[in-house]
Amino acid sequence: HNGSTTEDAHPTSLAGGSSAELMAAFSRLSFGEHAPGQFVVLGLMVPVRDVLAGTWQLARHILQIVFGFSLLAILVAVFTSRAVTRPLQDMVGAVRQFAVDQVTRSLPSHRKDEIGLLARSFFDMQCLLKAQLETLRQKEAHLQYLVQHDTLTRLPNRLLLFDRISHAIDKAERGDRQVAVLAIDLDHFKDINDSMGHAVGDKVIQYVAQRLARYLRHGDTVARLGGDEFVVVLEDLDGLQQVVAIVQKLLLALQQP
Numbered sequence: 324h325n326g327s328t329t330e331d332a333h334p335t336s337l338a339g340g341s342s343a344e345l346m347a348a349f350s351r352l353s354f355g356e357h358a359p360g361q362f363v364v365l366g367l368m369v370p371v372r373d374v375l376a377g378t379w380q381l382a383r384h385i386l387q388i389v390f391g392f393s394l395l396a397i398l399v400a401v402f403t404s405r406a407v408t409r410p411l412q413d414m415v416g417a418v419r420q421f422a423v424d425q426v427t428r429s430l431p432s433h434r435k436d437e438i439g440l441l442a443r444s445f446f447d448m449q450c451l452l453k454a455q456l457e458t459l460r461q462k463e464a465h466l467q468y469l470v471q472h473d474t475l476t477r478l479p480n481r482l483l484l485f486d487r488i489s490h491a492i493d494k495a496e497r498g499d500r501q502v503a504v505l506a507i508d509l510d511h512f513k514d515i516n517d518s519m520g521h522a523v524g525d526k527v528i529q530y531v532a533q534r535l536a537r538y539l540r541h542g543d544t545v546a547r548l549g550g551d552e553f554v555v556v557l558e559d560l561d562g563l564q565q566v567v568a569i570v571q572k573l574l575l576a577l578q579q580p
Contacts, residue, residue, distance in 0.1 A: 345371060352365060410438050414442060417445065430442035476528060476532035478536070478545055478553075487544045491544075491556055500559050502556065502558055503556075503557040505554065505573075507535070507552070507554070508551050508553070509577075528551065532545070543558060544556040
């Protein structure tokens with residue numbers, strides 16, 4: 324036959340009468356060198372399912388590879404979250420807790436990477452802030468003490484005295500008890516300052532404050548109003564006789580040289 328090579332694929336009946344889809348391929352081969360017009364056609368028919376079997380197998384392999392890489396990506400994401408995101412979240416939580424109640428939590432400072440460096444920097448910052456806050460609290464407490472106490476005798480001053488008197492009255496009303504307030508000043512104290520100087524006068528004031536505090540009961544208050552003036556608040560009293568006994572004891576204490 325004269326013609327060209329052809330390839331074809333179409334449904335064809337198999338031998339024996341069964342019907343199946345076949346894939347057919349034809350190729351022309353020359354019959355000799357000196358007769359170019361002569362050729363023979365060779366054909367091959369294969370069932371389509373056999374041809375597509377390799378395709379479906381390749382598709383399954385591709386799906387398995389895609390599933391494997393997806394699973395690997397999930398595992399890498401989980402590992403990255405545990406290795407990077409979780410330490411960062413712990414550090415954020417530690418910083419927030421420190422900002423609320425100044426509690427220092429453990430940080431991943433043992434790590435050798437950038438996260439460990441960041442954790443150590445956070446820890447150093449927390450220690451520095453904690454030390455500064457403690458210093459501020461101490462200064463605040465000292466200022467509060469100075470506001471409510473006399474600098475010379477360290478006794479309560481007028482401000483704290485009024486608060487103690489108010490508290491003593493409320494306590495006495497609840498317990499059906501009595502409160503006494505004693506006003507004390509030193510005789511001839513101006514003569515001591517004039518003859519011996521204010522330094523000696525300050526020493527006398529300090530000794531008087533110590534003696535008054537020493538001979539008072541636990542819970543009573545002695546305060547300095549200024550100069551040589553003191554006030555004593557006696558709480559939880561039964562009656563006047565108990566007040567007289569305490570006053571006599573204080574006078575005897577002040578009469579000692």
